[in-house]
Amino acid sequence: GDYSGLIREIRTNLDGVNFENIKVTGTNSYVGVIGKSTAEVKNIKFKDITVTAPYDNIGCIGIQEIGKVENIELENIAITGRNSVGGLIGYSLSNVTNIQATNITIQGNSHIGGIAGHNQAPGMISNTEIKDSNITGTGEYVGGIIGFFSKWNPNITITINKLKSINNIIQSTSNYVGGIFGIGDGTYALPLEYFEVKNCKIIGQNNVGGILGDINYMILQHCSVKNTKIEGLNINSKNIGGIAGEHNNSITNSLVEKVEIISKGERVGGIAGYSELGEINNVYVKDTKIEGLQKVGGIAGEKIGREVYNIYTNAEVKAIEKDVGGIIGYLANENTTAANFMQIYNNSVEGAKVEALENVGGLVGYIETDLYTQTNSNYYKNNYIHAYLTSENADTVSLGIGSSKHENAKLTNLHVYKYSKINDQYINEEIDNVKESQYVTADQLKQENTYRNTFGWGANYLYTTLSENKYPILNNMQTEQEGIDLPEDPIDVETMQANIKQLAENMKNKIPLSTYSITAENEATEQTTSEQSNNTEETPTYEIYPISANEINIDLSNIPKETFLRIGQGENAVDIEVDSRTYTFKYDFKTTQTLQLIQKTTNNASINTTSTQTESTAEQTISTDVTDTSTGTILVEIK
Numbered sequence: 001g002d003y004s005g006l007i008r009e010i011r012t013n014l015d016g017v018n019f020e021n022i023k024v025t026g027t028n029s030y031v032g033v034i035g036k037s038t039a040e041v042k043n044i045k046f047k048d049i050t051v052t053a054p055y056d057n058i059g060c061i062g063i064q065e066i067g068k069v070e071n072i073e074l075e076n077i078a079i080t081g082r083n084s085v086g087g088l089i090g091y092s093l094s095n096v097t098n099i100q101a102t103n104i105t106i107q108g109n110s111h112i113g114g115i116a117g118h119n120q121a122p123g124m125i126s127n128t129e130i131k132d133s134n135i136t137g138t139g140e141y142v143g144g145i146i147g148f149f150s151k152w153n154p155n156i157t158i159t160i161n162k163l164k165s166i167n168n169i170i171q172s173t174s175n176y177v178g179g180i181f182g183i184g185d186g187t188y189a190l191p192l193e194y195f196e197v198k199n200c201k202i203i204g205q206n207n208v209g210g211i212l213g214d215i216n217y218m219i220l221q222h223c224s225v226k227n228t229k230i231e232g233l234n235i236n237s238k239n240i241g242g243i244a245g246e247h248n249n250s251i252t253n254s255l256v257e258k259v260e261i262i263s264k265g266e267r268v269g270g271i272a273g274y275s276e277l278g279e280i281n282n283v284y285v286k287d288t289k290i291e292g293l294q295k296v297g298g299i300a301g302e303k304i305g306r307e308v309y310n311i312y313t314n315a316e317v318k319a320i321e322k323d324v325g326g327i328i329g330y331l332a333n334e335n336t337t338a339a340n341f342m343q344i345y346n347n348s349v350e351g352a353k354v355e356a357l358e359n360v361g362g363l364v365g366y367i368e369t370d371l372y373t374q375t376n377s378n379y380y381k382n383n384y385i386h387a388y389l390t391s392e393n394a395d396t397v398s399l400g401i402g403s404s405k406h407e408n409a410k411l412t413n414l415h416v417y418k419y420s421k422i423n424d425q426y427i428n429e430e431i432d433n434v435k436e437s438q439y440v441t442a443d444q445l446k447q448e449n450t451y452r453n454t455f456g457w458g459a460n461y462l463y464t465t466l467s468e469n470k471y472p473i474l475n476n477m478q479t480e481q482e483g484i485d486l487p488e489d490p491i492d493v494e495t496m497q498a499n500i501k502q503l504a505e506n507m508k509n510k511i512p513l514s515t516y517s518i519t520a521e522n523e524a525t526e527q528t529t530s531e532q533s534n535n536t537e538e539t540p541t542y543e544i545y546p547i548s549a550n551e552i553n554i555d556l557s558n559i560p561k562e563t564f565l566r567i568g569q570g571e572n573a574v575d576i577e578v579d580s581r582t583y584t585f586k587y588d589f590k591t592t593q594t595l596q597l598i599q600k601t602t603n604n605a606s607i608n609t610t611s612t613q614t615e616s617t618a619e620q621t622i623s624t625d626v627t628d629t630s631t632g633t634i635l636v637e638i639k
Contacts, residue, residue: 002028003035003062005051013040013067019049019060026053030062031081032090040067046088047075056083057090058108059117064092074101074115081108083139084117086147087130092119099128110139113147113182114168120150124159131166141182142172143212144200151186160184160192167199173233176213177204178245179225183214191219200228206238207245208263209273210256214239214246222478223254232263235293239273240265241301242285247272250279253477257286267301268292269329270315275300282474285313286484294321297329297365298352304332305342310460310474312348314484319356325365325402326352326387336372341379346457349385350471350484358393361402362420363411371401371410378412382456384440386417386487390424397422398432405433413456415440419490442489445471547584554583559597566596 003009004026006019019033030036031053033046046060057063058081060074069089077087084091085108087101096116104114111118114130118141130145141148144165151158165179176182179197197210207213210225225242232240239245240263242256256270267273270285285298295301298315299308308327315326323330326349336342349362359366362385371380391397399416400408408414418439420427429436444450448463451472461472470483543555554565556578564575565583575598576583 003030004028004053005032005035005062007034009036010034010039010041014042014044015040016043018045018047020045020047022048023050024052026051026055026058028053029055030057030090031055032059032062034061035063037061037064037069038066041069041072043071045073045075046077047073049076050078052080054082056081056085057117058082058084059086059088059090061089062091064089064094066094068095068097069099070095070097072099074099074104076103077101078105079107081117083109084111084147086113086117087115087133089116090118092116093122095122095124096128097124097126099130101128101130102132104130104133104135106133106135108137108139110137110141110174111147111182112137112139112142112172113145114143114165114170115145116147118148119146122151122156122158125149125163126159127162129164129166130168131164133168135168135170137172137177138174139172140174140176141213142170142174142177142204143182144168144170144179144197144202145181147182148176149181149184149186157190158186159190161194163194164196165198165200166196169201169203171201171203173205175204175206175208176245177202177208178212179210179228181212181215183207183216184212184218185216186218191221193220193222195220195223197223197225198227201231202228203231203233205233205236207273208232208237208239209241209243209245210259210261211243212245212247215244215249216247217249219250219252220244220247221250221252221254223251224257224479225255225259226257227259229260229262231260232265232268232292235264237263237265238267239301240268240292241273242270242288242290243283244272246274246276247278248276250281251275252279252282254283255286255477255479256284256288259288261288261290263292266293266295267330268296269301270298270313270317271300273301275303275306277305279307280311281307282310282477284311284474284481285315286482288313288315289318290315291318292320294319294323294356295330295366296324296356298326298349298354299347300328302330302332303328303342305336305340307343307345309343309345309347311346312350312471312474312484314350314352316353317355318353319365322356322359323366323403324354324356324359325361326354326363326385327383328364329366331364331367333372334368336369338374341372343379345378345381345383346460347383348471349383349387351487352387353390354387355390358391358396359403360389360391360397362387362389362399362416363414364401366403367401367407370404371407373410380410381412383411383413384415384417384451384455386420388421391422394423394431399427399434400432408433414438415455417441417445417487419487442487445486551584556581556583556597560599562599564598566598 087104114135163180179200179202180195195211211223296319298313298317385399389397396403398405400411415438418441451457462475463472465483469486473481473483565578567574
């Protein structure tokens with residue numbers, strides 16, 4: 001055969017050898033430190049290796065035909081070839097396990113991988129990590145670990161797990177680019193699982209994903225993509241996703257966090273760009289930015305068939321043109337039937353920003369036709385939306401389905417956060433087809449019963465995070481979840497203005513220092529004391545009036561010397577010496593605050609007579625006793 005390298009071919013097992021400071025240049029295919037191997041290769045270290053050839057099947061091992069490859073260390077490796085080029089193996093038909101690779105540089109055309117260019121495996125790929133590397137192709141199938149993976153024997157069950165790609169650049173000007181695999185193709189294989197991509201940059205034309213560019217007929221589970229940028233190159237790019245560019249089987253128990261998924265083209269999603277006949281469930285997308293031309297979704301850019309459930313996201317999702325949704329951008333439901341139906345349920349959009357020119361939905365941006373329903377079949381149920389939507393077309397924007405507001409009625413048991421916004425306006429029944437009875441407030445969102453029973457989520461979520469003021473997290477996820485912050489209901493400016501004006505009106509006359517309280521209805525009531533002061537001196541008085549929505553002026557008159565305005569209570573109190581003039585008090589309408597007039601004394605026996613006999617109070621909550629060597633008059637206590 002036409003093989004070349006430091007060792008042209010090995011036929012007996014190779015164990016416990018170090019290869020260092022080697023440079024190999026070939027003029028044919030099957031070039032490497034070892035050109036061809038038909039034996040086991042284990043406990044080997046390759047360091048400071050350069051292999052260059054203008055043809056195919058190039059790596060530290062050009063081709064591995066049979067025999068396990070395990071316990072290999074790669075460091076400072078540079079491999080350049082045409083097709084089937086890998087840091088360890090150019091073309092592999094063997095089990096590959098326990099590989100550690102650092103500072104790998106790969107250049108080629110197609111079938112390019114940090115570990116193997118093309119792996120047509122009869123068995124295992126596992127326990128492999130590559131970091132601080134650059135894998136570059138000009139053609140299709142480029143992956144951080146393997147460019148092209150396929151199962152050549154349909155009777156063999158394959159185990160593929162525990163693969164990591166850390167701090168790498170994986171790029172091509174063509175299609176099928178992924179942080180782990182460029183493409184995975186394996187009918188009826190066991191799940192691909194426990195994949196991790198972190199701090200990577202992944203770039204390609206079509207079918208680009210954080211884990212895989214494309215995955216056919218395989219289940220993908222227990223995967224994470226964090227702190228990574230995934231990019232589609234131009235306006236013709238399609239299928240760009242946080243986990244997979246395209247998939248046709250289940251993606252489950254996985255996450256995307258602090259990731260940028262950006263494309264100038266269409267079908268862009270937090271989990272999958274294009275999801276065809278595959279389930280997406282028990283996943284979350286958090287603190288992630290997703291942007292494309294059209295068909296852009298927090299979870300899937302375009303979805304055809306099957307189920308989407310038990311998902312939460314707060315992604316910022318933007319389509320330059322149209323069809324954008326908090327969960328799904330474009331729902332291809334035209335061919336839905338009783339045998340080929342779709343379900344969307346138990347999903348939570350938690351403070352997402354969703355934007356496009358038209359067809360903007362908190363749940364789904366665009367549907368091809370009316371939602372398919374059957375009697376006693378709730379295909380679209382138990383979803384919750386807290387979102388801020390922006391659209392130039394007010395007729396095609398909704399917290400439910402952007403393109404078809406009238407279909408919101410089929411979203412059974414839909415609930416929305418009361419202070420969600422559409423075009424910077426709080427939602428109401430006039431601008432969206434969601435009833436006020438479906439609104440929930442921040443106080444309701446702090447209660448477990450709201451999710452477990454009102455929303456109908458039951459045991460699918462965990463509710464321990466509510467005590468930390470965060471939304472529930474997914475149950476049975478084998479990863480730590482922080483959760484997403486619950487909202488705080490905003491200050492109602494109109495109500496705030498009315499309350500403070502009423503407070504000022506109630507106390508607009510100069511009132512002797514006697515006890516006043518503000519009821520829940522904001523009505524001032526004088527509470528007389530058993531004795532009024534017989535002091536003939538002028539009584540200190542005050543007047544309160546509003547000057548803005550959250551500021552009041554306090555005019556003080558006849559104030560004796562050594563009098564202070566105390567703001568707050570206890571150790572946090574601040575005393576400001578005052579005289580007969582005006583003071584402005586700004587209030588945030590969130591925290592309880594107390595204002596008192598204090599006349600400092602050396603002991604309780606010498607307290608000013610007026611102060612000890614009378615108090616003036618304007619309050620909405622019960623005041624707290626203050627122990628001090630001074631006493632005072634409570635002016636205002638509001639909450």
